[in-house]
Ligand SMILES: Nc1ncnc2c1ncn2[C@@H]1O[C@H](COP(=O)(O)OP(=O)(O)O)[C@@H](O)[C@H]1O
């Protein structure tokens with residue numbers, strides 16, 4: 597039975613319309629002909645909210661939204677029963693381009709062009725803060741994710757984490773670069789860097805899961821509650837006090853890797869809400885990511901289909 601009373605809030609300071617364009621043999625510097633395209637409202641927190649809503653979780657969304665092209669987002673939120681608490685900005689939300697080369701394999705198959713987005717105003721940012729204060733009254737988990745637009749200080753996530761933790765709320769952070777580095781200092785309950793973001797944070801780390809787990813533990817020594825490092829086609833390493841595991845990826849036909857990380861965050865949140873063991877959270881998060889890989893645009897197959905793959909995920913305990 598879906599439990600719509602459990603409330604999760606996702607925060608997206610820089611949402612995006614994802615324009616996915618398919619072609620064969622993409623050549624930079626040449627004229628490339630697009631075979632097909634599709635547009636989806638997205639951005640990290642929007643995707644996490646959308647995936648959680650599919651699984652019956654009660655979700656609110658906030659952040660900053662360009663008012664000129666907000667319609668597809670409003671339609672998505674209405675269709676999925678997501679409470680829309682975005683703060684409007686003058687101008688347009690960015691459109692990010694995702695080029696899919698159907699003739700290429702692996703990481704070369706998707707080229708991401710992520711735009712900076714409209715500039716935030718201090719007044720709008722203040723409104724986001726006030727909205728979060730209000731939502732903290734009845735939302736248990738807050739997910740802060742994605743890049744930050746111009747006009748926003750690099751310590752924005754650190755400040756929001758401190759504010760929400762001060763109200764007794766659990767905060768999950770999925771960001772990169774300086775906003776992630778500052779955010780780590782505020783001690784979020786969970787972070788989900790990919791391997792590149794982990795290296796930006798801590799310097800050189802090898803690919804070996806045990807080495808990745810050791811780097812994750814260094815971050816936990818700095819005050820982060822637990823760390824999940826996603827390794828793309830190599831799976832993920834999940835570390836919490838006293839336990840660490842590697843989750844091998846599922847073998848699926850990849851339509852697009854866009855949204856796999858957001859799906860992993862959604863699976864981790866759902867696993868926390870359900871009170872699952874670390875190994876089962878790893879299975880659920882991996883099944884979510886695999887499901888996102890099989891679709892174009894940020895959408896998942898039906899929940900029963902996603903969860904059915906959990907038992908296929910191979911979990912290996914890592915040394916302490
Ligand atoms: N090529 C792939 N094959 C199988 N699973 C994949 C592949 N790419 C990503 N995944 C799954 O998606 C998860 C998240 O992917 P990743 O690319 O690391 O996230 P992000 O989008 O945040 O960079 C991985 O941990 C893995 O389970």
Ligand SMILES: O=P(O)(O)OC[C@H]1O[C@](O)(COP(=O)(O)O)[C@@H](O)[C@@H]1O
Nearest residue numbers: 638639640692742743855856857858
């Ligand atoms: O905020 P950023 O870092 O620019 O990322 C935004 C992009 O990330 C996405 O949320 C997808 O993220 P993942 O592939 O990491 O799951 C897209 O919808 C969006 O275009």
